[in-house]
Amino acid sequence: MSESLASAEKAITSLWDKHLESEFAHKSPEEALATMTNNPRVTIVPTMIGGKGTEDLRNFYAKHFLNQLPPDLEVTSVSRTIGATRIVDELVIRFTHTVQMDWVLPGVPPTGKRIEFAMVVVVYTEGDRISAENLYWDSATIMHQAGLLTDPKLPVLGAESARNMLSHTAPLNELLHRTQR
Template sequence: MADRATMERIWEAHTAGEFVAQDVEATMDDDPIVVHVPTAMGGSGYDGVKDFYARWFIGRNPDDFTVRSISRTVGDDSLVDEMIVSFTHDIEVPWVLPGLAPTGQQVRIPVIAVVDFRGPRVRSERIYWDQTAVLARRRSC
């Protein structure tokens, strides 16, 4: 079991790997699970998660994509992160707006990540947001 400071450090490195370095393998468990609940996207097992990140996530975010942490709760082997994700919808973003052509509109989404650890590695991520509200706002623009 990792201590709380280690889990936070690993999660920060993991999110940097998702959005900056575009490499998450260094922080993932050997048998990970990633689920973006609203779109039912993700993967399980090393190959499934690697495929999800490569095909649908890493490098598939607009240049102005930002994640701002609102609050974080850390337990014995998990953490819950409340964030605001913001970007201009100027490219297709399949993991959050699958099949929706770019609108050029600003997108701002409250997101919750529930992250479980196995030792000093990310074992699972369950990501939640209100997809109905996101789609309704995009279609009304």
Template sequence: MTMEIQQLMWRIEAIRDTVHAAVFADGDVETALTSLDAGCVFQTVAGSVGATGIEDIRRFLTEDVVPHLPGDLAFRRVSKTSDQRRVTHELIVTFTHDRELPWLLPGIPPTGRTVSVNAVSIGSFRHTSTLGHVTSRLTAYRIMWDRLDLLERLGVLDRLAAAKA
């Protein structure tokens, strides 16, 4: 691997970390948006919710994510893998389900339980070069959660199954 490729990988890792921290730690939607490609997809796969494009992502983050983040939300990285176009993090996410989470568990009322659940985040990137200057933009940010495990840990899996019966 060349030093230029290694530096590119470090740059996209930093972009992913900045976007993640801006949304989930700082609640700073505008900072998160500065690194996104115009057609970016931002999605939480467990709840099949998300947005595409800057304005839709701004609305999604401003209305559905940031005001509904649990106060004790914490991400612990287990592993990180990256190449020139992707950064993947395996995470353990811990939080107290003390409010509705339309970005993660739409329609599930708060249970008051504290849970830890496995998740994987994948940031995908596009690079453009102008006169030797490479610009990297996030084209997709997806967080995949183990939904069934999360619902079971929250004690709502049986309730949901009974409601469907």
């Protein structure tokens, strides 16, 4: 790897880690925005919630995300892929649904249920700032664990899919076997 590429990867990693610290350790919209461009965007793809532009994103961070992080929230890294202007983080998220979480389950009051799911975050940068984030996950898995999807005929799994991301020991094709019974 060239020295300049290694330096760029180190800089983008440092920027993303600083952004994550501002969100999860400090819960500070202003600190998070300080790591971003003048026209940032965050899109939570499954719920289409987030923000475009500084003011919209400040509102999202302050009223629908950072103030709605459960006290027992755990984020476990599975993998990180780093490019010249992009990072892709594969994560497992765990929490007890004890607070309203507009960014995960909009309009759903706390269920008290334990939730675990796999998430992928794609982070885009411009220069030395984050320009955009796209977050992806399987909403059906979350709704199933929250007790909102209860039909056993639906092809939906629960926490086992996230747990398998960490251990790779869960049996595969369970949904196929379920349909063949």
